[in-house]
Amino acid sequence: MLRFDPFHDIDTVARQLLGETVGTARAPRFMPMDLFRAGDHYVLNADLPGVDPGSIDVSVDSGTLTLRAQRTVSSEEGVQWVASERFAGTYMRQLSLGDNVDADKINATYNNGVLSVTIPIAERAKPRRIEISGGSQPKTIEAQSGQSSK
Structure with a gap:
């Protein structure tokens, strides 16, 4: 059975122009x-299918969160890549x-090909109550983030 693929020739030309040969490892795009x-926290979920959990590195330095992982493809010698x-x-x-x-x-955590990073919000950034002194009776006013009080 033959299948007609009108894009096969275009794909072949594009691979040749990009210097890519079939069966070679290609660099990940993103x-x-x-x-x-x-x-009170942020959650980041990153797709990393087929990545060895031991190769994953999550680090924080000077306010920059860096996610790094390595994915290897087994090199099969003597095979003809399709x-x-x-x-x-x-x-x-x-x-x-x-x-x-x-x-x-x-x-x-890394589970089922998804890296999940939980980033808690600092206590100093959470809404809090502020005591107001003065007058005959102390009052408490609740500070609310993103809203103005009247």
């Missing part, structure tokens, strides 16, 4: 991720952290 706030689309090499992503996170309490 590490897709989601980042959201959930209560398709080689999986990336191999080092993945890296860096994010600038603001002053409002507690960098000492960041933790990470």
Whole structure:
């Protein structure tokens, strides 16, 4: 059975122009991720399928969070590659952290090809009550982030 693929020739030309040969490791393009706030912490989920958990490195230095991982593809000698689309090499992503996170309490887990990093918000950045002195009766006013009080 023959299948017609109108893009096969275009793919072949593009690979040749980019200096890529079938069956060779290609550099990863990016590490897709989601980042959201959930209560008093941020959660970062990064897709790293097929990555050896021992190769993952999460570090914080001078307010920069760095995620790094290595993915290797087994080198099969004497095989004729039909398709080689999986990336191999080092993945890296860096994010600038603001002053409002507690960098000492960041933790990470790796499960089912997803790296999850929990970034807690620092106590100093959380809403708090402020005592007001003066007058006959002390009053407490609650500070609210993102809202103005009247």
